[in-house]
Amino acid sequence: MISVNCAAIPENLIESELFGHEKGAFTGATATRTGLVEAANGSTLFLDEIGELPLEAQARLLRVLQENEIRKVGSVQSKKVDVRLVAPTHRDLKQLVVDGNFREDLYYRINVMTLVIPPLRDRGNDILELADAILHRTYTRLKTPIMQFSDVAGRAIANYTWPGNVRELENAIERAVVLAEGNEIGEELLAIGNEPGETALESAQPSQPVTNELIEELSLEDYFQRFVLEHQDMMNETQLAKKLGISRKCLWEKRAAIWYSS
Template identity: 65%
Template sequence: MSRILVVEDEAIIRQSVRRLLQRHEYEVTDVDSIDAARQQKLSDFDLIITDLRLPGGQGTDLIELAGDTPVLIMTSYASLRSAVDAMKMGAREYIVKPFDHGEMVEAVQKILAEPRQRASAPAAKAVASDDVNPEVAQKAAANNGIIGSCDAMQSLFRKISKVAPTDATVLIHGESGTGKELVARALHEQSRRSGAQLISVNCAAIPETLLESELFGHEKGAFTGAAAQRQGLVEAANGGTLFLDEIGELPLEAQARLLRVLQESEIRRVGSVQSIKVDVRLIAATHRNLKEMAANGEFREDLYYRLNVVELTLPALRERGEDVVELANYMLSRACSRMNQPAMAFDQVALQAIRQYNWPGNVRELENAVERAVILAEDNHISADLMGIDLSPDRYISDAMRENLLQNNNSPEPVEQPQAHGDLSLDDYFVHFVLENEIRMTETELARKLGISRKSLWERRQRLGIPRKKK
């Protein structure tokens, strides 16, 4: 049974957290001050949950005293700066009051599932369980949690080791789910900035109207609703690393501001007339072709060349050979440990299916499939059915795509009709249909007929090497 120390001066909250954790079968000790916490033998606990502001000091004072015991900070004083400061000092997690009970339990379970590590050694957190294959776990630890034995991944590891110690801006290319954020983390943790904060931002997840304020901050009264001055994420990453994922989705106006950060190492909050100097290393990632976007006026060319100082490319999972089996076995061991299940193994049919499947969602899809299989398994054998792997091409074709792929089209330059659609892969169907219809259809019409989005159409064109023909 895991032992948890709760440090909270408000009795109602302290008792509520204690009862919540006890209901989930944790052994809980609770105290109301920093001095009372110091009287405990902190190394005897598996986790310390502490309020940020306490009588006699700050909750972050316990981080150093706790040694390798992880610390979760909770506070009602929600601000980006306090979160960043707490994480910089070595807090494992940060949660804002009032919090949902499920949120607290999830955070506790996540921390306790991780291995013990000293706050000063973030690079040690690669291995999730002692039950994981030692050889694979060693590779994961050596490469900051990234597993890969194929030539492309070994080349990537060598590049990371060369680039990480510098402050060079890095642009990471790779399909969705290939692990671009893991590469960014590896670059940060092997750099001289490893003791500072890595702040990750998904540019596609922030509404365009709020993006500049989120990145660069704003002054009080800068716009309707700006009731107080706010620090932006770029400024919060000062001294550390800023990782901008999906940077191809950044609007042109925000691109101009980001260019100034790279050129002048300074920012200007929205509504301010004064600039602020920042020392930030920038790592960007995208699944899009920024060079082509720059040529089409969709991305600033000067920003592209500023970002593309060092380019790292992550191969898709289908291009990594036996890495997929190595990854699957590692994920299976980790999932069994995390879910308190006995050791399991893939049967031969499942291993063959793992090798043959195309994995369009890459490592993320593989991890989800493995976790689903562990949950549904009735014994210690994992089958292809449990993972939801179906190698039949018809499984991945929408009704709209199937209907249009099989019909005869009156194309100016018809492509030879396949004899039997059962012999074609999904990619074959896609190439066949696009080549027959792209001259007489717009991209929107093509996507609608195929039953996919314009973005998916563009991505598949890039992957399959089908350039868009200009009419």
Template identity: 60%
Template sequence: MARILIVEDEAIIRSALKRLLERHAHEVTEAGSVEQAQAFEISEFDLIISDLRLPGVAGTELIKAAAPAPVLVMTSYASMRSAIDALKLGAVDYVAKPFDHGELLETVEGILHQRAMATGSPPSITDERGTRAMMIGDCAAMQHVYTRIKKTAPADVSVLIQGESGTGKELVARALHQQSKRATAPLICVNCAAIPETLIESELFGHEKGAFTGASAARTGLVEAADGGTLFLDEIGELPLDAQARLLRVLQEGEIRKIGSVETRHVDVRLITATHRDLRALSRSGEFRLDLYYRLNVMQIVLPPLREREADVLKIADILLEKACKRHDRPGLKLSRAARQDLQDYPWPGNVRELENALERGVILAEGHLIHPDDLGLGPVTHRPPLQPSPQEATEPAQDEEDLSLEDYFQHFVLEHQEQMSETELAQKLGISRKNLWERRQRLGIPRKKTARRPNQG
């Protein structure tokens, strides 16, 4: 539930907006002017929706005063220039009166979602050696991961972490455990792919003395060892079907039975699993139980591969390089410009783990105070060539490269679809914000479609 402030001098519009937003589980506060709005701590609201034309002080005065809270402005079609000015002052978006309820709600939810993603902060984690660490990365995908961890950790439910090898799935599991209500209880981590299939059931569920050849003493399983805490099963897709059936009973009944025993024991375990494989596809081929998949996938966290985190690569590299320099007593080593470019352009099939190994090699092999590309030992790197402007473009004012390459497509798409789509739908299809859509319309001289005003209803 978000806290929203509506600033509107027309009581009918203000009340209608309040009812609409409250029906969608938001907490709404009203104000009829900027002066009334400033009686509240406006920066603490999740969103402010304000008319531009207000008695006394204009609605644009709220934009700076409300920071960091986003401001969504309302205006009439006749005053669209004022909306553009408000966007330039920092308003997050605008809606035109009379607005469609569905479009308004979609805009509000989009702003609130972006705000939630932007405020995600990396969790602090204690590793198995007791060392404090932080997850690294500021890109939008990692902000989403941080937010999902923060919301999911206290909810005592099963979590499925998906991501390629080397993306940090165990770090996420540790963060979930350490921010949960079970933080003071054990966290038991098991890599299902690292245990032979003939031993996995015994490792997980334990066995009695004499249960099989070589079982010279009774053994407590890892599931029971995690009683009261969290069990993290990495590479869950490698778990044999017999062990899957036993694990399903743990989730359904909270019970385990050691191999060779007729007695069952109750356990209270939170299960976090991880995989780089498609469990639904495995279930279709009979390699993974579909009922177990549904039990595991109560909440899902997806870790992005490093190649999709271009903005984070060098930041991660600098932190990992500093740690490697300390381990090998090579203080002051830096990456050369060419090495940094290689790190930026390399596709990283092994993700963060491969990056860490490359920097380790660089620290060991570097001759002077700089680490060069050959020291990193990466495979072939395909560099992204810079776009070369045409002679005509070179004489014109610099524009965004994306705008130059997409202008024709943008103009054709908007003119073809604007009669059937709302501004929000157009922006989504083009992969840009409504603000960006409006700015491009202005630059290319494409007028916004007119929407017929609805007749008053008696």
């Protein structure tokens, strides 16, 4: 299986990455390159965050699905491919179609079988089972003593809204395992909201007005991570980058640096 995150590739490079290019097709194309779709020939292409795919690339992908063939950027020849597509997204593709940001024909072409995975906040007691599994995996990987959550920590996990979903849960648990001095993880080590439905961002806000001095106490990484966690379900990559005052390429580079370092 070949896996690719559409949100993690700069818009001007995504067609080349997915479909490949010929030597000299554009400035910097010093050699022929095989695209990820062709690399997945005979297997599965996991196209993560397909809702972030530019319209031009959507047209090329539709051709792959309809004609079972690709054409590299800068080429006049087509090549047959046999690829199974799995395309997860956190975006509402129907709404993107209405807004003109996703091709209607591609939407109906990929909408063969739909699996809806609810966010952590809608999974009830399953959150605790998932947290226990992540905890076991984490202390095993870090070679620490066997650990368990306190009753209070368990209730905090169940009541928290988890705006960052599984990634936020994994990071909170790993941080707690690293900081724990005994075999039990308390609520304070998780560093999440203290009230049911409260987010970490809300619990971190001071009661007094925010001043420049308080803002400066946050590192750029902390501010970036908190902003993205709070807004990633409401904005696409382009909107997030615009709000942060950075390019889309810079956004995915900073996300990759923070998420993978954690």
